[in-house]
Amino acid sequence: MAKVLVVAEIKQGVLKSSTAELLSKAKAIGAEAAVVAIGSNIEGLVPELVKAGSDTQYIADDAGLELFSAGPYAACVVDAARQFGADLILFGFSESSKAAAPRVAAQLDAACASEITEVAADNGAFQVVRPAITNKVVQKVKVNTDKLVAVVRAGAFEADESIGGTENVVKLDIPAPDLKAVIKELVSDASGEIDLADADVVVSVGRGARNEEGIALVKELADDLNAGFGSSRAMVDAGFMPHNKQVGQTGKIVAPSLYIAVGISGAIQHLAGMSGSKVVLAINKDPEAPIFNIADYGIVGDLFEVVPILKEELKKVRS
Amino acid sequence: MKILTTVKKVVDVELNIHVKDGAIVEDGLQYVINAWDENAVETTVQLKEQTGAETTLVSIGGGDNTDIIRRCYAMGIERGIHIEDPALDKADSFIYARVLQKVFEQGDYDLVITGKQAQDTDNGQTGIILAEYLGLPCVSNVIGVEVIDDKHLKVSRAGDAGTEIVEVELPAVITVDVSINEPRLPQMRGLMMAKKKKIEVMDLAALGTSAEEIGCAAPKSEVIEFMESEKRSGGRKFEGDPAEVTAQVVELLASEAKVI
Numbered sequence A: 001m002a003k004v005l006v007v008a009e010i011k012q013g014v015l016k017s018s019t020a021e022l023l024s025k026a027k028a029i030g031a032e033a034a035v036v037a038i039g040s041n042i043e044g045l046v047p048e049l050v051k052a053g054s055d056t057q058y059i060a061d062d063a064g065l066e067l068f069s070a071g072p073y074a075a076c077v078v079d080a081a082r083q084f085g086a087d088l089i090l091f092g093f094s095e096s097s098k099a100a101a102p103r104v105a106a107q108l109d110a111a112c113a114s115e116i117t118e119v120a121a122d123n124g125a126f127q128v129v130r131p132a133i134t135n136k137v138v139q140k141v142k143v144n145t146d147k148l149v150a151v152v153r154a155g156a157f158e159a160d161e162s163i164g165g166t167e168n169v170v171k172l173d174i175p176a177p178d179l180k181a182v183i184k185e186l187v188s189d190a191s192g193e194i195d196l197a198d199a200d201v202v203v204s205v206g207r208g209a210r211n212e213e214g215i216a217l218v219k220e221l222a223d224d225l226n227a228g229f230g231s232s233r234a235m236v237d238a239g240f241m242p243h244n245k246q247v248g249q250t251g252k253i254v255a256p257s258l259y260i261a262v263g264i265s266g267a268i269q270h271l272a273g274m275s276g277s278k279v280v281l282a283i284n285k286d287p288e289a290p291i292f293n294i295a296d297y298g299i300v301g302d303l304f305e306v307v308p309i310l311k312e313e314l315k316k317v318r319s
Numbered sequence B: 001m002k003i004l005t006t007v008k009k010v011v012d013v014e015l016n017i018h019v020k021d022g023a024i025v026e027d028g029l030q031y032v033i034n035a036w037d038e039n040a041v042e043t044t045v046q047l048k049e050q051t052g053a054e055t056t057l058v059s060i061g062g063g064d065n066t067d068i069i070r071r072c073y074a075m076g077i078e079r080g081i082h083i084e085d086p087a088l089d090k091a092d093s094f095i096y097a098r099v100l101q102k103v104f105e106q107g108d109y110d111l112v113i114t115g116k117q118a119q120d121t122d123n124g125q126t127g128i129i130l131a132e133y134l135g136l137p138c139v140s141n142v143i144g145v146e147v148i149d150d151k152h153l154k155v156s157r158a159g160d161a162g163t164e165i166v167e168v169e170l171p172a173v174i175t176v177d178v179s180i181n182e183p184r185l186p187q188m189r190g191l192m193m194a195k196k197k198k199i200e201v202m203d204l205a206a207l208g209t210s211a212e213e214i215g216c217a218a219p220k221s222e223v224i225e226f227m228e229s230e231k232r233s234g235g236r237k238f239e240g241d242p243a244e245v246t247a248q249v250v251e252l253l254a255s256e257a258k259v260i
């Protein structure tokens, strides 16, 4: 039976939904499933890790692991993978995963697949499915090694609440810090806000909003809807929005029930991050904007006029 | 400082790409420099302007890629190596990283700058694997670089919790994101001069290695089939009085789409 090690995704002490989704997938392909959790002050998460479906919990808990550093993080995963004898190592989709997964693969002499949407074990040989070429195509990839490290695209798998697991905690040795790449400072952006990846509704702002004033207007719409607040790259590069709010090929992948694109043209690199959304609403003053080619509902108009009306109308229906 | 910059020639993603019988239809495709690699080149040239760094680029495969190498010359890169060998036809990121390792070991480089990701593979792996093979520190997804001294860089990296400011010891590998800079447009004069510059074309033997040593026959993974991606089709577009159409759309979001 294949053995799958899932790397727990923990943000600000909270276990993210990807962990249960990946563990469910592991069990669905008939594998024995373990989890590795890395961070500071995370031992309290063990019951949740068990409930999410793991049968062994490898824990690396140390104040030195509070800030993400790819070297030590990868070392913990490699250690857990060796102890468990993992054939498949699954990471959730994040910048940290993208930085650590290739290191883990190189150290284990495993294959490495990014942004997979499906994985199957066929007679012990893994096959994955993943988008490529800026989401323009999908590829089926055959893995030739017996071990695979994969980063799973956000929203690819669903959690099966019924699986459950058993508690079997293994404490990992804490790796030495990376003295050759030292994090001096973390300039954190707007923590307490709703995490884009988890949000059921995402409102994103584009260059059409022009400036801080425009952004504030769109942000109010997001707040009214209790939505995640995202951005196109144009507004990130202009310095108006923080990097971790960027939706798209080099940013976050989101798949909410409702995605509202405000003043965003719909470049393929932006679409690559949000085209999995269930329903898309676009507001753009240019009737030819490419975003309308993929939006379920499109309002052609000036966002400075439309957004205030939209807020009022939404209030009416929601009350 | 000696910088090695990696550049791949990739399919132009802005054009339509079709799939037939599990393969990409070659007809009508165009090939360009990978967007992230253009940022890597710009980063390199800026470091050259600041510190007088020596600049070398390496590109593996891509057929005739004199056009993209010349473009990089015109942007300010001094030396270009093109590695072309039929044994690399099925290369994955690990094989490319092995080849890059050979190039690195021959050049006494202080810094490798790769793109974060190649637009054809969308892997985002090669630079990080190269650093593992070389046993060097690596910072990925870099959005800013400052030189501290000839042994240290201060880089910013877009991470999950925010922007990480990392002090990295050289030699090192960094992979850069498109947000790091706006690549310069090569000037006519630069392009003319670039035509006269030599490109060092080598196969694996000329690089002092072999298909066996690199492991070309055993890629860790291979694409066995391409498929069309699911296309979202556009729905309805509402034009007219903003108050009217907005009210109409909100009503549909509630009653038809049932998302609010």
Ligand SMILES: Cc1cc2nc3c(=O)[nH]c(=O)nc-3n(C[C@H](O)[C@H](O)[C@H](O)COP(=O)(O)OP(=O)(O)OC[C@H]3O[C@@H](n4cnc5c(N)ncnc54)[C@H](O)[C@@H]3O)c2cc1C
Pocket: A205, A206, A207, A208, A209, A231, A232, A233, A234, A235, A246, A247, A248, A249, A250, A251, A262, A263, A264, A265, A266, A267, A268, A269, A270, A273, A283, A284, A285, A286, A289, A301, A302, A303, A304, B035, B036, B178
């Ligand atoms: C390698 C690479 C990776 C990239 N990765 C990403 C990524 O991850 N995410 C991303 O978003 N982009 C990414 N991009 C950039 C992408 O190509 C686009 O440049 C970017 O998405 C454009 O942002 P925008 O839609 O806000 O701006 P624009 O394209 O300038 O569009 C602005 C839109 O606003 C509309 N508008 C203007 N005024 C108003 C108004 N008053 N009311 C209503 N509408 C108005 C305009 O009609 C226009 O359609 C990447 C590019 C490359 C090359």
Ligand SMILES: Nc1ncnc2c1ncn2[C@@H]1O[C@H](COP(=O)(O)O)[C@@H](O)[C@H]1O
Pocket: B006, B007, B008, B009, B034, B036, B037, B040, B058, B059, B060, B061, B093, B096, B113, B114, B115, B116, B117, B118, B119, B121, B122, B123, B124, B125, B126, B127
């Ligand atoms: N064939 C190649 N030649 C030169 N550089 C490459 C090649 N393949 C990958 N790279 C570099 O590695 C980066 C990441 O590639 P990938 O891992 O395929 O996403 C690219 O942006 C390039 O800088």
